Amino acid sequence: MPATAPDFSPQRTADGSLTLHSAQLGERYHSTHGAVQESTHVFIKQGLEAVEKPQVDVLEVGLGTGLNLLLTWIRCLEGKLTVRYTAMEPFPVSAEQLTALDHCNELAWPGLHEPFIARMTSDQEEPWEALGGLSFQKLPLAVQDLKVEAVADVIYFDAFGPNTQPEMWTLDVFQRMHRALRPDGLLVTYCAKGEVRRTMQQAGFSVERLPGPPGKREMLRARKSE
Ligand SMILES: C[S@@+](CC[C@H](N)C(=O)[O-])C[C@H]1O[C@@H](n2cnc3c(N)ncnc32)[C@H](O)[C@@H]1O
Incomplete structure (x- = not known):
């Protein structure tokens, strides 16, 4: 798949929030049923909040438009927790x-616009100083090259789907993410395919099927239980 198709452009989803859509690829950065609804349900409610710790290390695979970053940052600003957020994004x-x-104005947090755009567009690979309870680090790294061990409490696995980018959903990639998690760490994804669930189990995860966001029956949450 071409990394970023030239025709990715904003499109409104069913909950009124915006995503990027490519007619050429037939792919979107979020669900057409609602970008904010999907991100909030899959990554915040079933991922971040399920960690149940006051200080959480998040690893995101596929920073994209930064919507998951912003929703996490807003939880920090609401005083719910503090987060060290590391995001991988080669494109x-x-x-x-x-x-x-x-996104910031759409989410009614206009004050975040400037620091958000600064972080999203910078080439800086060193962590940014914490602001509003969140420190941020962006790495131009492909998940296929992930080599860290026991550093994350939760992984937001937000890749394009297995049909568009099968190389992101392999046993090797899930084994790398398993190693990156601390014991009892969680990996969440919007995808509920049986083949993906079995690959996660092969990589050593215990996998739960959970109710999906509006418009999707199920999602997956994998736990590093060994
Ligand atoms: C579904 S989108 C992510 C949506 C994003 N989390 C958001 O909130 O906008 C998938 C992302 O994965 C990124 N990606 C593609 N190949 C990758 C790779 N090998 N490793 C990590 N990320 C990759 C794409 O560039 C794209 O931004």
Whole structure:
């Protein structure tokens, strides 16, 4: 698949929030049933909040438009927890696309716009100093090259789907993510395919099928239980 198709452009989803859509690829950055609804349900409620710790290390695979980052940051600003957020993104979304999406104003957090755009568009690979309870680090790294051990409490696995990008859903990638988690750490994904669930189990995860966000019957949550 081409990394970022040239025709990715903003599209409104069913809950009124915006995502990027490529007619050429037939792929979107979020569910057409609702970008914010999907991100909130899959990554925040079933991932971040299920960790049940006051200080959480998040690893995101596929930073994309930064919606999961913002929703996590807002939880921090609401005083719910503090987060060290590390995001992997080899093909960053452009400043023009981020401006067109205008996530911060859409989420009614206009004060986050400037620090959000600064972090999203910078080449800095060192962690940014914590702001509003969240410190942030962006790495231009492909998940196939992930080599860390026991550093994350939760992985937001937000890759394009297995039909579009099968190389992201392999046993090797799930084994790398398993190693990156601390004992009892969680990996969440919007995908509920049986083949994906079996690959996660082969990599050593215990896997739960949970109710999906509106419009999707199920999602998967994998736990590093060994
Ligand atoms: C479904 S989108 C992510 C949506 C994003 N989390 C958001 O909130 O906008 C998938 C992302 O994975 C990124 N990606 C593609 N290949 C990758 C790889 N090998 N490793 C990590 N991320 C990759 C894409 O560039 C894209 O931004």
